[in-house]
Amino acid sequence: MTGYFDDLVQAGRVHRTVYTDEGIFSSEQQKVFGETWVYLAHASEIAEPNSFVARKMGLRSVIVTRDKDHKVHVLLNRCTHRGATVCREKKGDTTPFFTCPYHGWTFRNTGECAAIPHQDAYGEGFDKSSFNLKQIPYVSEYRGFIFATLNSEKGAKGIKDHLRSAADRIDEWIDHNGGDHKSIRISGAQQYTVHANWKCLYDNAGDGYHPEFSHQSLLQMTQQRYGAGMDLDYFAGGIDSTPMYSQDIGNGHTFLDQRPCMYEASAFDRQRPQPGREAIVEQLTKEVGEEKAREYFEMSTGAGMNLNIFPNLLFIGNQLQMITPLSVGLSDMTWYSTSIDNVPAAVNTLRLRTQEDFTAFGEPDDTANFEACFKGMHEREIDWIDISRHLHTGVDKVDNNGIVTSVISSDIHMRAYFAEWKKLMQSNDESSLG
Amino acid sequence: MISKNNSITDSYYLNDTFYDRLMALNESWKLETPRISTITLEDKQACESLIFTEARLADDLRLEQWLDCYSDQCVYWIPSSNPAVDPRQEITLEFHDKRRLQDRVARIRTGVAYSMVPVIRTRHVLGNIEYWQGADNEIQARSSFIIDALFDGKHRILSGWVGYSLVSKANEWKIAVKQINLIDADCLQENNTFFL
Numbered sequence: 119m120t121g122y123f124d125d126l127v128q129a130g131r132v133h134r135t136v137y138t139d140e141g142i143f144s145s146e147q148q149k150v151f152g153e154t155w156v157y158l159a160h161a162s163e164i165a166e167p168n169s170f171v172a173r174k175m176g177l178r179s180v181i182v183t184r185d186k187d188h189k190v191h192v193l194l195n196r197c198t199h200r201g202a203t204v205c206r207e208k209k210g211d212t213t214p215f216f217t218c219p220y221h222g223w224t225f226r227n228t229g230e231c232a233a234i235p236h237q238d239a240y241g242e243g244f245d246k247s248s249f250n251l252k253q254i255p256y257v258s259e260y261r262g263f264i265f266a267t268l269n270s271e272k273g274a275k276g277i278k279d280h281l282r283s284a285a286d287r288i289d290e291w292i293d294h295n296g297g298d299h300k301s302i303r304i305s306g307a308q309q310y311t312v313h314a315n316w317k318c319l320y321d322n323a324g325d326g327y328h329p330e331f332s333h334q335s336l337l338q339m340t341q342q343r344y345g346a347g348m349d350l351d352y353f354a355g356g357i358d359s360t361p362m363y364s365q366d367i368g369n370g371h372t373f374l375d376q377r378p379c380m381y382e383a384s385a386f387d388r389q390r391p392q393p394g395r396e397a398i399v400e401q402l403t404k405e406v407g408e409e410k411a412r413e414y415f416e417m418s419t420g421a422g423m424n425l426n427i428f429p430n431l432l433f434i435g436n437q438l439q440m441i442t443p444l445s446v447g448l449s450d451m452t453w454y455s456t457s458i459d460n461v462p463a464a465v466n467t468l469r470l471r472t473q474e475d476f477t478a479f480g481e482p483d484d485t486a487n488f489e490a491c492f493k494g495m496h497e498r499e500i501d502w503i504d505i506s507r508h509l510h511t512g513v514d515k516v517d518n519n520g521i522v523t524s525v526i527s528s529d530i531h532m533r534a535y536f537a538e539w540k541k542l543m544q545s546n547d548e549s550s551l552g
Numbered sequence: 553m554i555s556k557n558n559s560i561t562d563s564y565y566l567n568d569t570f571y572d573r574l575m576a577l578n579e580s581w582k583l584e585t586p587r588i589s590t591i592t593l594e595d596k597q598a599c600e601s602l603i604f605t606e607a608r609l610a611d612d613l614r615l616e617q618w619l620d621c622y623s624d625q626c627v628y629w630i631p632s633s634n635p636a637v638d639p640r641q642e643i644t645l646e647f648h649d650k651r652r653l654q655d656r657v658a659r660i661r662t663g664v665a666y667s668m669v670p671v672i673r674t675r676h677v678l679g680n681i682e683y684w685q686g687a688d689n690e691i692q693a694r695s696s697f698i699i700d701a702l703f704d705g706k707h708r709i710l711s712g713w714v715g716y717s718l719v720s721k722a723n724e725w726k727i728a729v730k731q732i733n734l735i736d737a738d739c740l741q742e743n744n745t746f747f748l
Contacts, residue, residue, distance in 0.1 A: 306632050311742055483666045
């Protein structure tokens, strides 16, 4: 298999079948969405004991629960009896038990099999604990972000070891959002299907080359209506001579930093006007004074950090994007919005109205292009997807921690994550849940 | 910061009082008891004409005229949950004041909004419409809807119900609030960059 994936993922190009092949997709569910850390939920979504959310870990249906002792479990949402979906709700707040609707088998939110109706019919030596819900064995949290893996080696080391310097970038993102990770909470989600392989979405997560072209509608509209110096217009023109940069930060994680341009002066002043902007500016200034209000305005504007935790968690602005494969050609792209506790209510209103902006003005054009790429990948006569931008220009710089910094339009993001993808796909690891 | 283009309305109106009013409307639209309409036939006809015109102009992509169906102090709101919750607490699928609605139209008009290339054709069907008297010069309405959306040769059906707040100024009726409740608001959405 080693040679096979070396052929498919080369230095500056990737074979189209990496995106379109059913067999590769099936294998990814084990090798990528099982054998590495996969993001599942934010701690605020299961803040209370006995709360849960239903999620997907790759194609697996899982229930992420918090038991009465505050411990987090990731349970396979499959009855150990006949296979029926045990939990059919998306979330719940007071759920110590899950009862399978088919034959009434009941499980604690720890996974323990609590009761089997008319159990005596299974005979005397029957051990109901052998029917506990299966769990993803390794669950680890970094400052509110909950990940899970099947892999014992990675599991033993914990998520922080896997994040490496991405953890520092998460800290910076939390700092932008007030600094206290416990006060950051998920405030709803915008969920979309994308008719493309999940990697078509992931490709774009660190692509600093596309905004000037893909987002012309947003740039032109903004220029026409609000003039220059607004929003993403620093992406138009000679972007590689700007102080923005993109990085390979290890283990397939990448980072694209817009802050040097976006926050050169006030990012809030660059922001396309949100609904109610003037009312909120007036109210907050009156409530907390100009200086503090200014601080709130900036934290309501996107963080300017595109931080990508391979394979499925993207920090975009103040939102979290989770990518979930549904089939080889269909993906779930969910944007979780964030609010902050302990700030004046108007700050969160402003944050929400800001977080609705890009999904209305930017993401739809991105999605159209992801879907167009996936269509093109089915043309049998053309094998290759190009990822060679700035591969041969010698612009990359490596620091002592092994972080590689490139210019903003580089394909370093794709090269970095595909190197990790290839490593995972070539590995012999095949964890089982027994 | 913001250019002094006269066509761009400011957004002082969207304050907490306005949001509180939205939440009161949200409750009013959901009333389960039959509504006894006390409005005049003339007003009812004018309101019906307005909401049918708005749907038709959206379908015909006459978007500048479509914008004129809305008052200058309007809200266009597509909740992301079902039933809707306070938009100060939770992200919506879309929540626009007049200015951001104008932005949405202007984006499509650039001709490079690739989510609308080829253009998405829609046909709205409104039914089960109820009208009742709101405060002062306001009439509230509620309608079921089905939208057939055609993109790249494929049909897609959206459905749900709409809550309206309609206001009259100088004898002209305008939409002050339109809340679009998709039956699948909390499920995965497709490309909805047309107007619902």
